[in-house]
Amino acid sequence: MTPEEFKKIGETHQKKREAFKYNINVCTAAACVSLQSEKVKDELASQVKEQGKKESCRISGTGCLGLCASGPLVTINNGQALYGGVKPGDAADIVKSIDKKPVKRLEIPADMPFFARQTKIALEHCGNTDPEVLGDYLALEGYEALYNCLTTMQPVEVIDTMVKSGLRGRGGGGYPVGLKWSTVHKAVGTKKFVICNADEGDPGAFMDRSMLESDPHSIVEGMAIAGYAVGATHGYVYIRGEYPLAIKRLKAAIKQAERQGFLGKNICGTPFSFDVEIRLGAGAFVCGEETALIASIEGKRGTPRPRPPYPAQYGLWGFPTLINNVETFANISPIVRKGADYYASIGTERSKGTKVFALAGSINNTGLIEVPMGITLREIVFEIGGGIIGGKKFKAVQTGGPSGGCIPDEYLDMKVDYESLAQVGSIMGSGGMIVMDETSCMVDVAKYFMDFCRSESCGKCAPCRVGTAQMYNLLNLISEGKATMHDMELLEELCDVVRNTSLCGLGQTAANPVLSTIRFFRDEYLAHIKDKKCPAGVCVIEHKEEAVL
Amino acid sequence: MNEAASKDKRRKLVDATMRRYGHSQYALIETLHSVQEVYGFLDDENLKYVSDALRVPLSKIYGVATFYHFFTLKPQGDHTAVLCTGTACYIKGVPAILSAIRNNFSVEAGETREDGKLSLLTARCIGSCGLSPAIVLDGEIAGQITPEIVVDRIGRMIQNDA
Numbered sequence: 001m002t003p004e005e006f007k008k009i010g011e012t013h014q015k016k017r018e019a020f021k022y023n024i025n026v027c028t029a030a031a032c033v034s035l036q037s038e039k040v041k042d043e044l045a046s047q048v049k050e051q052g053k054k055e056s057c058r059i060s061g062t063g064c065l066g067l068c069a070s071g072p073l074v075t076i077n078n079g080q081a082l083y084g085g086v087k088p089g090d091a092a093d094i095v096k097s098i099d100k101k102p103v104k105r106l107e108i109p110a111d112m113p114f115f116a117r118q119t120k121i122a123l124e125h126c127g128n129t130d131p132e133v134l135g136d137y138l139a140l141e142g143y144e145a146l147y148n149c150l151t152t153m154q155p156v157e158v159i160d161t162m163v164k165s166g167l168r169g170r171g172g173g174g175y176p177v178g179l180k181w182s183t184v185h186k187a188v189g190t191k192k193f194v195i196c197n198a199d200e201g202d203p204g205a206f207m208d209r210s211m212l213e214s215d216p217h218s219i220v221e222g223m224a225i226a227g228y229a230v231g232a233t234h235g236y237v238y239i240r241g242e243y244p245l246a247i248k249r250l251k252a253a254i255k256q257a258e259r260q261g262f263l264g265k266n267i268c269g270t271p272f273s274f275d276v277e278i279r280l281g282a283g284a285f286v287c288g289e290e291t292a293l294i295a296s297i298e299g300k301r302g303t304p305r306p307r308p309p310y311p312a313q314y315g316l317w318g319f320p321t322l323i324n325n326v327e328t329f330a331n332i333s334p335i336v337r338k339g340a341d342y343y344a345s346i347g348t349e350r351s352k353g354t355k356v357f358a359l360a361g362s363i364n365n366t367g368l369i370e371v372p373m374g375i376t377l378r379e380i381v382f383e384i385g386g387g388i389i390g391g392k393k394f395k396a397v398q399t400g401g402p403s404g405g406c407i408p409d410e411y412l413d414m415k416v417d418y419e420s421l422a423q424v425g426s427i428m429g430s431g432g433m434i435v436m437d438e439t440s441c442m443v444d445v446a447k448y449f450m451d452f453c454r455s456e457s458c459g460k461c462a463p464c465r466v467g468t469a470q471m472y473n474l475l476n477l478i479s480e481g482k483a484t485m486h487d488m489e490l491l492e493e494l495c496d497v498v499r500n501t502s503l504c505g506l507g508q509t510a511a512n513p514v515l516s517t518i519r520f521f522r523d524e525y526l527a528h529i530k531d532k533k534c535p536a537g538v539c540v541i542e543h544k545e546e547a548v549l
Numbered sequence: 550m551n552e553a554a555s556k557d558k559r560r561k562l563v564d565a566t567m568r569r570y571g572h573s574q575y576a577l578i579e580t581l582h583s584v585q586e587v588y589g590f591l592d593d594e595n596l597k598y599v600s601d602a603l604r605v606p607l608s609k610i611y612g613v614a615t616f617y618h619f620f621t622l623k624p625q626g627d628h629t630a631v632l633c634t635g636t637a638c639y640i641k642g643v644p645a646i647l648s649a650i651r652n653n654f655s656v657e658a659g660e661t662r663e664d665g666k667l668s669l670l671t672a673r674c675i676g677s678c679g680l681s682p683a684i685v686l687d688g689e690i691a692g693q694i695t696p697e698i699v700v701d702r703i704g705r706m707i708q709n710d711a
C-alpha cells in the first residue's frame with residue numbers, strides 16, 4: 001500500500017459520512033443499551049424512512065457519550081443537538097424537528113461544564129464513531145498512526161516518542177510506558193508477546209469496558225504499534241468474561257482489521273506481522289495482576305509469582321512480554337498522530353496527558369470522563385460531576401478502589417496526579433472515582449473493601465490470606481459497636497504487617513482503604529467504639545439495655 | 550430433535566473450542582468457558598470429558614474451576630437474579646436490597662432456591678453505575694431499584710411460568 005492509497009481509504013469513508021446532512025448517533029454502549037437504546041435506534045431508522053428523510057439522515061450506533069446517567073443519549077451532528085432520556089416514542093419528534101428547532105423536552109445543553117471541561121484523547125472517538133464499522137474509524141485517521149510507524153519510523157523512534165510523551169501506565173501503577181517498551185525491546189527472546197490487560201477488577205469502574213465497547217479499533221491499533229516497537233508478533237487481550245458486549249465488539253474489530261490487512265501477515269504491505277487473540281478472564285480480581293494474568297492465559301489458576309523476573313524479561317511461556325492496560329493502548333495512536341510534545345504539554349510535571357475516570361456514586365452526572373492531569377477534585381466533583389445528588393453534603397471521594405483511599409473535603413482543591421493522590425494515602429488507580437455524601441459511613445466503606453480483598457485473596461501467601469480475614473473481623477466488630485480501643489490498635493498493626501509482607505499488590509495495598517479512613521475519619525471510628533454509635537446511621541448497632549440506676 | 554442429538558450438538562461446540570487451540574492444555578480455561586456457555590454449568594461428565602481430551606488431571610481441572618468465580622459447578626435455577634454489589638451500588642443501598650431478597654424468597658447469595666426456581670448471584674459492577682443500584686433479572690438490567698421494586702419484580706418473574 002502506498003501512502004496515497006492509504007490516504008484515499010480514509011477520505012472515501014469521510015465522504016460517505018459527509019454525504020448525509022444529518023448524522024444521528026445513538027449511544028449503544030452498555031449503560032444506554034440497558035436502557036433500551038437499541039430500540040430507540042430502530043425506531044429512529046423507521047421514522048426516517050416514514051418521513052422520507054433517507055437521503056439526508058444517517059442513523060448509526062455510537063460509543064459512550066459519557067453522560068451515562070442521562071441515557072439513552074442521541075446526538076445530531078456531534079453535538080448540534082444532544083438528547084437525553086430518549087424513549088422509542090420520542091423518535092418521531094426527533095426526526096420531525098431535524099431541520100428545525102431541537103425538541104425542548106429532551107434537550108441537554110451541549111455546552112454544559114460536563115462536556116466543556118473535558119479533554120478527550122483516549123476517548124477521542126467515543127461517541128462520534130460507530131464502534132462496529134471500520135470505515136468510521138478510518139474516516140477519523142484510524143490506523144494512520146500504525147501506517148506511519150511502519151513506513152517512516154524505526155522501532156526505537158516509536159519508543160522514543162512514548163518516552164517524550166511522558167505517558168505512564170494507566171492500569172494503576174503508573175510505570176513509564178516508554179521505559180517498559182524499551183526494556184521489552186532490548187530483552188532477548190526468540191518470540192515476544194504483547195498483552196492488553198482488560199481484566200478491570202475494581203468493583204465500580206467501567207473505563208476499560210467503555211473504551212472497548214466504544215472504540216475497539218484504537219486498542220487494536222495501539223497494540224499493533226506496541227508490537228512493532230518491542231518486536232512482538234503476537235498479542236493477547238485478556239478481557240473479563242462478564243463483558244459480553246465489549247468482547248463481541250473487540251472480536252468484530254479484530255476480524256475487520258485482519259480483513260483489511262491492519263493485522264496479520266505483512267501489515268500494510270510491510271514486513272511487519274502481528275495478530276491479536278482474545279482470552280477470557282473468569283472473574284478473579286487477582287488476575288489483573290500481571291503475573292497472575294499470565295498464568296491464567298497459560299490455562300492455570302491465576303496466582304501471582306514473585307517478581308523479578310518481570311514479565312518484560314520472563315513473561316508468557318517464559319518469553320519477554322509487554323503488558324499494558326486498555327487505556328494505555330488507547331493513548332498510543334493519538335500520541336503518534338498528534339506528537340509527543342502535544343501530549344506532554346498537557347498535565348503536570350510528572351503526570352502528563354489526560355486520565356479517564358468512571359465517575360459514580362452520589363453525584364449528579366454519573367458517567368465516563370477524560371480530564372487533563374492536574375485538574376482539581378473540586379472541578380471534577382462540582383463542575384463536571386454537577387455536585388452531590390439531592391444537594392447533600394460531600395463527604396469523600398474514593399479513588400483506586402480496593403487499593404485506594406477516601407479523600408475528604410479539605411483536599412478538594414488538590415491537583416489530581418499520581419504524586420498528589422499518593423501523598424494523601426490514596427492512589428490514582430485505574431480510574432474508578434466514587435463520590436460519597438454524608439449518608440456513607442467510612443467504617444462501613446473500609447469494611448466493604450476489606451470484604452472484597454478477603455474474598456479475592458488468592459491464598460498463596462499467609463499475610464494476605466489470614467491478614468485480610470482478620471482485618472475484616474476487626475472492622476466488623478467496630479461496625480457492630482463491639483470493639484475496644486485495643487482492637488483498633490491491633491487493626492492498625494495488622495495494616496502495617498500485611499502491607500509490608502504480602503507477595504503481590506493485592507495484599508500490599510489491601511490496607512489502604514482502612515488506613516486512609518482512619519487517617520481522615522478517626523472520629524467516626526471512635527464514635528463506633530466509644531459511643532457505640534454510627535454517625536451516618538449505616539451500621540446496625542445493637543444496644544444492650546443499660547441497667548437503670 | 551431428541552435428547553441425544555442435542556447433547557451431541559453441544560459437545561461439538563466444546564470440541565470446536567478445543568480443536569481451535571490444538572487440544573493444548575493451555576486451552577483449559579477457554580474450554581471451560583465453552584462448556585459453561587452451552588451447558589449452563591460445569592457438570593461432572595463434561596469435566597471428565599475435558600480432562601481426557603486435554604490430558605489434564607481432573608484434580609487440576611477442579612482447582613481451576615473453583616478458583617474462578619465465573620464458573621459454576623451447579624445447575625442454575627429457572628430464573629436468575631444477579632445483584633450488583635460494586636462500590637457505586639453498595640453505597641446506594643445494596644445491603645438492604647440483598648436482605649429483602651433473601652428474606653422474601655428464602656435464597657442465599659450464590660445459591661439456588663430448593664425448588665430450583667430462582668438463583669441469586671452477585672456481581673461486582675455490571676457497568677451501569679449511572680443507574681445504581683442495579684440488578685440483572687433474567688438477562689435484563691433494572692436500574693435505580695429499591696427493596697420494594699425488586700421484591701415485586703422478582704415475585705412476578707418467578708410466578709410467570711406457574
Ligand SMILES: Cc1cc2nc3c(=O)[nH]c(=O)nc-3n(C[C@H](O)[C@H](O)[C@H](O)COP(=O)(O)O)c2cc1C
Nearest residue numbers: 169170171197200201288289290324325328505506
Ligand atoms: C491485585 C491487582 C489487580 C490489578 N488489576 C488490574 C486491572 O484490572 N487492569 C489493569 O490494567 N491493571 C491491573 N493491575 C496492574 C497490572 O499488574 C499491571 O501493572 C498493568 O496491567 C500494567 O499496565 P500499565 O503499565 O499500562 O498500567 C493490577 C495489579 C494488582 C496487584
Ligand code: SF4
Nearest residue numbers: 458459460461462465
Ligand atoms: S488452607 Fe491453604 S492450601 Fe487449603 S485452600 Fe486455604 S490456602 Fe489453599
Ligand code: SF4
Nearest residue numbers: 458460461464504507
Ligand atoms: S498478596 Fe494476596 S493475592 Fe497476592 S499472592 Fe499473596 S495471597 Fe495472593
Ligand code: FES
Nearest residue numbers: 027032064065068
Ligand atoms: S453508555 Fe451511553 S452515554 Fe455512556
Ligand code: FES
Nearest residue numbers: 633635638677678
Ligand atoms: S457498581 Fe453497580 S453497576 Fe457499577
